[in-house]
Amino acid sequence: MRFRAKIVDLACLNHFSRVINTIARLAKTCTLRLTVGKLYFILSDKVANGGVSMWCELCQGNFFDEFQMEGVAAEHNEIYLELVPENLSRALKSAQSAKAVKIKLTNKHCPCLRVAVELPSLTSSSRMVTHDIPVGVIPRRLWNDFREPSVPDFDVSIYLPVLKTMKSVVERMKNLSNSIVIEANLSGEMNLKIETDLVSVTTHFKDLGNPPWGSEDGSQSSAQSRDLESMAEARIDIKKLQQLLAGQQVNPTKALCNIVSKRIVHFILLHEDVSLQYFIPALA
Incomplete structure (x- = not known):
């Protein structure tokens, strides 16, 4: 060896x-x-x-x-x-x-x-x-x-907004709540939401675009057959999301996330010769 x-x-x-x-x-x-x-x-x-x-x-x-x-x-x-x-x-x-x-x-x-x-x-x-x-x-x-984790059969896949913008939004929200809801649809819309007894804050992102995932056998994934406006959402630990956004120095040329409703959020950051996948499970 x-x-x-x-x-x-x-x-x-x-x-x-x-x-x-x-x-x-x-x-x-x-x-x-x-x-x-x-x-x-x-x-x-x-x-x-x-x-x-x-x-x-x-x-x-x-x-x-x-x-x-x-x-x-x-x-x-x-x-x-x-x-x-x-x-x-x-x-x-x-x-x-x-x-x-x-x-x-x-x-x-x-x-x-x-x-x-x-x-x-x-x-x-x-x-x-x-x-x-x-x-x-x-x-x-x-x-x-x-072994490499398999890409989950996601409900929605969407390109992320500029990571610096997303990071500053999440950092402000982190002071108000321990969890954050990420929701997105197949019309390129994504929302970041926090809800507590005292406050409800939502940041909206539009026109982000949705990656074209083609399945190898030509079959429809659950994403391809869903209503374009319908939101898939997952509530995750805000500190884990902030850790990813604050920690990344890869400066990706492409960044996207796949959401399996109420189960997991799967982030993919791509930069020429580097790919970083990060999986954050949904909170119960």
Whole structure:
């Protein structure tokens, strides 16, 4: 089981750092899955227990100049590690002007991701800063716990408004209520609502557009057969939504959400080579 990678391009390094910073804001611990072509950061708090889930996917070729990995076995050419993303985020903070960053899986006293940052120097020799980040190796028998969540059979799918606008609305609402209702329809309308004994506040968004989801077998999903004006809604924990909006540094080119009425809200943020999915279960 081996893994080593190197980033030389500064733009790629800064982009990778922003993704890691986002993960660190969303998850205290997560699973890093390494394959030949991709990296995945996975948080699978059981939705049934009221926890959020996250699935972040990166194409390694768009970030790394070198990338070598050998999985646990030839037929299972993957590695699953448990780590604290904040530790990786801190290590990359020292790399903002680096000449190169090398990441390697080591096992001296315990399994670690070694992040070696080569910094520019005034002399001919370069300075190296090394961070050892403890990781746990997840055994093969547990891998099935970390499979990609399936896209739920949603009632409504809608593009999100500008995330900065949505963030400022949610931050103001957070002071008034612990929960927020997200409702949307297939006419590109979305409302954010809070209702308490003392106050009722609704923010309306129009003309957002609805993504064209075509099913592979040509069958109708529940979204395709519903009334265009009919609202699907879910009440969710406002802090979990605010955490996503405040934490994301991916700056997506496309952001959308799928609502399964009264069950779950599924957010998808896309930026060229990164996709981030975030699932927030509905409150009872």
